[in-house]
Amino acid sequence: MxxxxxxxxxxxxxxxxxxxxxxxxxxxxxxxxxxxxxxxxxxxxxxxxxxxxxxxxxxxxxxxxxxxxRAILESLGDLDEALAARRGRVVGHLRIVAPLGFGRRHVAPVAAAFQAEHPQVAIDLLLSDRLGGVPAGTFDLAIHVGEIERAAPGLIARRLAPNARLVCAAPAYLAAHGGPAVPADLRSRACIALRENDEDVTLWRFRRDRQEERVRIEPRLASNDGEVVRRWALAGRGIILRSEWDVADDLRAGRLVRLLDAYALPDAPVVALLGSRTRARAARTGRFLDALARALDPPPWRSGT
CATH class of the missing domain: 1.10.10.10 (Winged helix-like DNA-binding domain superfamily/Winged helix DNA-binding domain)
Structure with missing residues (x-):
């Protein structure tokens, strides 16, 4: 037995x-x-x-x-949750996947507050910049930063917050080397690349007046850690392409300067992926998603909080 x-x-x-x-x-x-x-x-x-x-x-x-x-355990969990919901309680095990930097700054605080509010919910937060390497059946909710053209089978996508991509550098770098006037100038500048997911991170795409311009950079420095890349830029080591959520504070404080602002780059919205339609209806998943959506509305990187 x-x-x-x-x-x-x-x-x-x-x-x-x-x-x-x-x-x-x-x-x-x-x-x-x-x-x-x-x-x-x-x-x-x-x-x-x-x-x-x-x-x-x-x-x-x-x-x-x-x-x-797995099917039996999920059915038992659903039954337990359904019975708890009738008593107005949120219970169960919530498995969340989020990017390293974004997860640290914006998801982890919401997870801690949610668990404090619902003490019978156990939360596992896995921080990884390789969402594609995490099997869909192993999480209830995944947070992704970037466009998703089509969610994988069995996943439901919900956009949570806008997020732009920006090119920027420290004043010290610009004083020593000057900034690019057009995207093609990046080929002769010291650029820093962030290697995350499976994207082609050395191909930077710009758009102006409906015309797209692609620039293949040759990074002098590269890392898979966004915080390392940001610190290199702050130290004046080169030009970075980063998410708005990561550099907004530095731009407001003048530690970084936005470059090529006449050009648009592909947006990288914050998107939630629900593990399955059954899990999408789970009270703990839905309520956590609502709590995260409230925390990101308005986006902290645009409100200065």
Whole structure:
């Protein structure tokens, strides 16, 4: 007989690339995971996992248990939430994915306040700049900064706030090297690139009078951390293309100067992606999304707060 505890344990194992990763997710030692997995397989009389070096691969039986187990756990969670809703309570486990910098500054405070208001909700906030690498079934709500032409199957997109992309540099850099008069001038300037998601980050696209101009920069400095890129720019090391939410305070304070403001760049709105239509209706997901939308209206980067 399988228990819900067994199903939760195996769901964590099935979602992890290795037993070591599963042990971290479960907050137990790797030997404890190995021992419990072996005991589960012996009780069921079948192999659930094939071990190939440090990696795991589910057997057919393991795939079946993982798939059906997730469905059972979700159904139980939905039932628990429906009963709680009748008593006017918000309960359950809310899994949120957000970009590193934006998540730190704008999502984490809302998550903490929401959990304080609804103490029977447990929140997991995963900060990652590679949303595409996070399986859709592993989160209830994902926050994305940038246009989404078409949401992946099973996902529902909701735009939360406007956000422009801007080119800027520190006054010290401009005093030493001068600013670009037209986008093509960037080819002869020290540019800094932020490598995030899977975008072509060295191709900067500008638009003016319905004409698009593309410039391929050759970055002198590049990083996958937006805060590092911003600090390099503040230190006068080069020109950056960044989201408005990240540099608005620096622009207002004069620490950075906007460049090429006669040209428009592709917008990068803040978008929420709901994990599935079932989860989209969950009270905890909907209420958190409403709380985040209120926190971003008006956008703090435009209101100066």
């Amino acid at each position: 399988l228990s819900t505890d067994d199903l939760r344990f195996f769901a964590a194992v099935a979602a992890a690339p290795s037993l070591a990763a599963a042990s971290r997710a479960l907050d137990v030692s790797p030997p404890a995971v190995t021992q419990r997995l072996r005991a589960l397989e012996e009780r069921l009389g079948m192999h659930l996992v094939e071990r190939a070096g440090r990696h795991l691969a589910l057997t057919d039986e393991g795939e079946l248990l993982a798939e059906r187990g």
